[in-house]
Amino acid sequence: MNEAVWVVTLAAAVSAGTPLALAAVGEILAERSGVLNLGVEGMMLLGAVVAFLAADAAGNPWLGLLAGMAAGGGLAAVHAFLSVTMRANQIVSGLALVIFGTGLASFLGKPVEGQPLGSRIENIRIPGLADIPILGRILFDQDPLVYLSWLVVGLAAFYMVRTRAGLALRACGESPATADAMGLSVARIRYAHVIVGGLLAGAGGAYQVLVRVPAWNGAGTTAGIGWIALALVVFAAWRPWRALAGAYLFGAALAANFALQAAGVRVVPAEFLAMLPYLLTILVLVALSASSTRKQLGAPAALGVPYVREER
Amino acid sequence: MEVRLERRLTKESLGQRVAVAALSVVAALILGAIFLLLTGFSPLTVYYEMFKSAFTTWYGITDTLAVSIPLILTGLAAAVAFRMGLYNIGAEGQLYVGAILSSWAALAIAPGLPRPLAIVLVLGAGMLGGALWILVPAVARAWLGTSEIITTLLLNFVALYLMRYLIFGSASYWRDPAVTNFPQGKTIPEEAYLPVLGLTRVHLGLLIGLLAAVLLWVMINRTRFGFNMRVIGDSPAAARYAAIPIRRTILTVMLMSGALAGLAGASEVTGISHTLDPNGLAVNFGYTGIIVAALARSNPFGVVVVAVLLGGLQNAGSTLQTLSETPVPIETSYMLQGAILLCALAGELFVRYRVHIRRGPGATKEPSGGVLRGARSGP
Secondary structure: OOHHHHHHHHHHHHHHHHHHHHHHHHHHHHHHOOOOOOOHHHHHHHHHHHHHHHHHHHOOHHHHHHHHHHHHHHHHHHHHHHHHHOOOOHHHHHHHHHHHHHHHHHHHHHHHOOOEOOOOOOOEEOOOHHHOOOHHHHHOEEOHHHHHHHHHHHHHHHHHHHOHHHHHHHHHHHOHHHHHHOOOOHHHHHHHHHHHHHHHHHHHHHHHHHHHOOEOOHHHHOOOHHHHHHHHHHHOOOOHHHHHHHHHHHHHHHHHHHHHHHOOOOOOOHHHHHHHHHHHHHHHHHHHHHHOOHHHHOOOOOOOOOOOHHHO | OEEEEEEOOOOOOHHHHHHHHHHHHHHHHHHHHHHHHHOOOOHHHHHHHHHHHHHOOHHHHHHHHHHHHHHHHHHHHHHHHHOOOOOOOOHHHHHHHHHHHHHHHHHHOOOOOOHHHHHHHHHHHHHHHHHHHHHHHHHHHHHHOOOHHHHHHHHHHHHHHHHHHHHHHOOOOOEOOOOOOOOOEOOOOHHHOOOEOOOOOOEOHHHHHHHHHHHHHHHHHHOHHHHHHHHHHHOHHHHHHOOOOHHHHHHHHHHHHHHHHHHHHHHHHHHHHOOOOHHHHOOOHHHHHHHHHHHOOOOHHHHHHHHHHHHHHHHHHHHHHHHOOOOOOOHHHHHHHHHHHHHHHHHHHHHHEEEEEEOOOOOOOOOOOHHHOOOOOOO
């Protein structure tokens, strides 16, 4: 590979990693409040199809983004209702979200399957920074959502560690009984963060159709990146900046596929390259569990446990 | 107004369970109706046509049974794992690999063998394939504590690409070299065909599925191994104190789960398609099996009943897509399946809790804890 190809590949890795980063940060917020939401893939798919339909109808990709976020948030609210109010098993509820989200998205997207989207979000070169050799091309000649994702990651990190509300959030995930005794509403905090997580997952799904491939391709539109985002949360030890770095790493695995084909490497069949991100994710999960326990990684202590005041 | 939930201390009756399940289905149909209306379909017509095509004609009923065969097997695969608190979300991929290995066995070993022997070998190869595909997640779960949810799920994508590579991406052993315009798999020899009921698509897999349900029920409820499983599922700490071999049990149960999903793949190859057909296999049998197990609350006999109902939904979906005057996409049935699961989850609350609603100024706040402290009988 010559220099130009690897620079283009790294730029593609940043773009491929952006929906992962958005969804992972959203999931970090939800899990820090103590709610495990396995439904990321479903929220992303629904976000993607709604974003496509809205952008197509309005002729404006930004309206599509907002609609996609709302769809992700709406589905997340269902999970919050089931797991917080109805005290359902969070794992089963999350899986139900994936199955329902995938089914609903395929149903809604059926009439437009395979059609191209007229309007998409275009790249914006940041003057000055984009002229930095190599780095400028990789980081500062991207679409606006890449820059926005940095803002989201930075805000989430600041919020979680430096603000009073962030402290309440973490208390809720570590020891909801304590948070309750402090006068915080565990239910309200959990609802809020699960829904914000859904908004971000919806944005990640919308990114797939508004930026990466401007078309709706059924369940292949997200092709399991919601699950990779879930693994990324563990990989990032529930910290936003690490999630961003991890997202670019996995983004590179997703982008390597196209880069190698573009470079004319035909030694490895395309199907095997496509397996790479999934295998890498499994490898990372197994390696992490071998090296340390989840507790040492920083998993919220009350993750996945419904909080029932009468039974604490 | 104040709403208060109280845990039921008695086990729910079968009547309550059935009532909750029926109400969940009704609620899901209402939810589905909203989306059907939004997209310009008439919900009543769609539901009527679905019911009619799946459950009223002889062909409809036999086709529903044929579709329910893989769902019984993948439902049992999910249920046996659920029963001890494990989540095998990878039945989809295990089904593909079961189909790959069984079609290999059918092509390579079966020709010339007596039919019963050929069928046993080919189905066995499918079970081996499914078990192999879950081996890494199972070992990682049992010895390292790696969450099996994400690892089993991600392998679904790997298996899908593998299967597509064998038929669409290469001149593999499975691919029929005689057909060049659209790539497809070689047809397996007739020795490995599962016997069918008359002229229908219902095949021996139905009896195999029923037998598997009976065996699993006996294993879970009447053997020491099943007792160990239930103890681990209900209380891992108690299992440790009782010196139950936790790791070995986890490994065995996960391999069993994978083998059942692999058997589903093998039964599709030997009973329906008679070839490795990636497009015919990738129709969510594995994912639907999770819904089946969840709705059946992991009871093997419940799995059979729910599999036939959801099989009807899936069968109706594909009939409506092709036959009716205004084609309704098959995705309608996926949406409805998901909606049923969501509603059933919400409905479970009413099985587990007694809901008190008090109105007016008399609704005073109970001191937290209070009467129920200590009354923590689990579901």
